[in-house]
Amino acid sequence: MIHVWRILGRPALAIRASPTRETAVTSASNAAPDCPGGAPAATFPPRCGPAGLRRRARSSSCWISRASSDRRGVGRDGREAEGTGLLNRHRGSTPIAGSNPALSVPRVRRIPAGPRVISPGISRASVVMTSASPASRPRVRFAPSPTGFLHVGGARTALFNWLYAKKYDGDFLLRIEDTDRQRSTEDSTRAIFDGLAWLGLTWDEEVVYQGANVAQHYADAHRLLETGAAYRDFTPPSVIETLRAEAEAKGEGFRFDRSLAAYSESELAAKLAAGEPYAIRFRVPEGHTEWIDLVHGRIAFPNKDIEDFVILRSDGTPVYNLAVVSDDIAARVTLVMRGDDHISNTPKQILLYRALGAHVPEFAHVPMIHGTDGKKLSKRHGATAVGDYQHQGMLPQAMLNFLALLGWSTGDDTEVMTLDELVARFDTRGLHAKAAIFDTKKLEWMNGQHLARLPIAELATLMAPLFERAGLATVADLTARHEWFCGVLELLRIRARLTDEIVAQAGPFFTDAVEYDADAVAKQWRDAAATADVLEATHDALAALATWEPAAMEEALRQLAEQRGISGGKVFQPLRVALTGLTVSPGIFDVLLYVGRERSLARILAAVGYLRSPA
């Protein structure tokens, strides 16, 4: 068994926080020579990511775009009430309203009216009653494997879990499933932390690294071996591969045949004595396995379709399904909310919970996010990492809002919501079963909405570093001119969907030398001499103003246009080019105001000079 620990020797990212379990290592010979999770490597924040990135302190300002009628729950419940006896039992176990809301809320979404007959011949139907959770405080977790960046689908799963925890005053845990040594990287782990931190999805308790719990997984596997729930399989993987290939060649599905591992007492003793390596397989019982999914209602699998799966490899390392169950038991998770690509793992895991004598948590399988072609979202579809959107100028709250609405809805027409609103409105009954397509257009619209509604001071805090990075100003400078900066932001944010666009459009307010866009000149300054005259007159009119105020400016310039018998546009547009070099900008009087009197007048004069200079 020495090789069991070899893999644990790698530099541990480990910050082990999961409560130690009382389960003893099966036998002395199995005991670990040293503690696998021992070496702390404080490379990563032990909890919650960079403190500076924490948010969530804001008061709950609610942005509701339409009247928010009360949720549709009542009616839905009525329909659900017509379910099966199974459902009624489920409902019957729901605590009376007024007790812990976390227990009274999760409820079955949709239940087929008649019981689905799964295996008519088998009577031993074991049903998982999901809502009988004894947990006084819900505990949910997000358990990504660090094999890439934080994917938007993962971020949404994390969000739903986080929302659930916040809503019902529970705990949101983070577990890094790093037992795949080949693919797990520290960079990926960091990317997950960074992504969650950016989104503000802070977690409770310390991060658990699955790799640090291997000893427990190992012990659990052996415990199952002792109780007879699992058995040793000495079949070499290569043999299985061959068998599988043969079956597939014949167009059949391969299923491990238990008789392959039926050894006589003496055979077993001999193999053990010879030190032959073996995997541990779970002995899937007869019957069928089902649960009431918070999203899908009842889901059932005939056990005959589940093969005796490996829970511990022949090198002593745990396989996913065991590791997850073992860890979720240790973390006392009450609700497992994850992507619906895990639906087919669930029966195996339920079987494991039972065999381990543990309480089975509730399950909620949220739909996947697809690309525009209807396939699982991947690199082919462009940006799929939350970091990509962060760098495109997306606001975290917009990202969160958008993600929340992919696969969940409030039940009314509410769309734009703050994080606090999201928490207040979140309900597992609003979760959908259908996969959603990631629509970046709507994401951008959503970002524009948040950009427009964010308290201006918050936006200023957020934007200042971006201006500094663009070389437009320093944060200190912007802080010193806070009022002015906020005014500029007010002008720009309404015409931007991305923070990057704000920066891109801010040039005229920060630079001293305006560059004239060729198209703008060609279009608005066609007649150089006449334009120069108008601009000169404009300059004089503005310079004569007693106060530098938009109303006065407008009055003066409209008067000028009237005197000259031209439209206002014929004055404003050339002026816009003189001030910004561009054909589009915020309202011209706002530009004048925020560029400032001196700079504005100077720019107009410069334009006159430019137009009159012999090109």
Add this chain to the structure above:
RNA sequence: GGCUCCAUCGUCUAUCGGUUAGGACGCGACCCUUUCAAGGUCGAGAGACGGGUUCGAUUCCCGUUGGAGCUACCA
């Protein structure tokens, strides 16, 4: 292939069996207007198909079709 999940405008969605099937994004038109946005008004745009159950199905049931996921000593 097997198992499982899913199915309302192009997209995200509302609908307690009775609605002119509502809203949002996107698209088009118009209004506002000094440009661009934002905003406002209007418009085009959906119940996959076939059977049941019912006085009445988008809604409940079954099937078909289509799509997706899983099918490892990956996670």
